[in-house]
Amino acid sequence: MARCGCGGGLCNCSLVAGENVTIGGSGSPANPYTVSANVGCDAVRGCLSGGNGITYDPGSGVIGAAVSSTPGNNLTAGPDGLFVPTGAATVSTGCGLTGDGSGSSPVAAAVGTWPYPCSPDTAGGVVVCDSNGILRSEPRGTIDYQQIPETRNYADLTVPSDLTVVDTFTLNIVNPDQCRPARVLVEREVDVDFVLPPGAGAAYTHDTDQMYYMRNTGSSTITDAHTQTTKLYQALNALAPGAAAVIQLPVAMDRGSGGATYNRIQVFIRAILISL
Known part of the structure; x- marks a missing residue:
């Protein structure tokens, strides 16, 4: 704080530093007051908490990612961030399917080329899922x-x-x-x-x-x-x-x-x- 004519005992401005606060300067234009606050970690840790997907240790103040332990989850927390291995914990493909379910290799049907002069829209067969979840083709002749x-x-x-x-x-x-x-x-x-x-x-x-x-x-x-x-x-x-x-x-x-x-x-x- 500084104003003309204040300083050298010519004004009645009086400042008192509170908790975690420091005051510097004399209040003159050449040497104004400076107020600084220094808040320690212990003072703010009580204001923080974890949530879904987040861990928080109020003792150490460490905030991290909460990785589920559910079987099949392959998300890991590495030194440089969260990581899911390519193809891991996604799908296992076999005959008729390709890909591993990752963003770069999505699961897809392995289809062939229609070799007939007619259109598959009208002449193509049907594949359905039966009551046991098994793919079935049309009845045999x-x-x-x-x-x-x-x-x-x-x-x-x-x-x-x-x-x-x-x-x-x-x-x-x-x-x-x-x-x-x-x-x-x-x-x-x-x-x-x-x-x-x-x-x-x-x-x-x-x-x-x-x-x-x-x-x-x-x-x-x-x-x-x-x-x-x-x-x-x-x-x-x-x-x-x-x-x-x-x-x-x-x-x-x-x-x-x-x-x-x-x-x-x-x-x-x-x-x-x-x-x-």
Whole structure:
């Protein structure tokens, strides 16, 4: 503190130093008062405290980082600061994943290049997480084969002259795929034994499609004349998952003449169920 005319006992300014305070100078313009305060560490330590992530020792006054001891935490306090080793305490990657989870090497899926002319947006498959936390792809494709061979004997029945269904054979099929519909291809075989006296004729069909005709132009009876025929067709375009269906094979005959008869029909019905 200094003002004109103060000093040398000409003013009544009186200053007293308090705790931790020192006063210098005489209060003259040439030698003004100087007040200095010196606060020790012990005086301020009571005002400090630690918190989340911070440690504080009031005895020594040291403030530091509180590093969690939870398993998996790799944060360390080194001589030059806090440090997390690259890739430590992050993830362990394997097939299908790359990276270690650090800022410089984040975890990423190891993907390939789409090699097809179609778009993966519309033709790509799906990967999902199951109830156990395991990645799963779409269901595997299935191909199933179901068949029935059957032979029926008859007591020399007359072959009809007009198209007539004489017997029907069936195959019960089930789509074993519980996820997707199945396309069903069916192969059917028919073999009929005809007895043809001289001049007699006979024919058989799959449904209404005539497959075989035989006429005896000789002078003696032909016993058990037969030929096995086959047809392949698409029976169902989409048999629902787990659904059942009945494949029928109606065997018809016509063009019977001259006392022609039949005594046996043998069939095979084979179904191929494809789910992709």
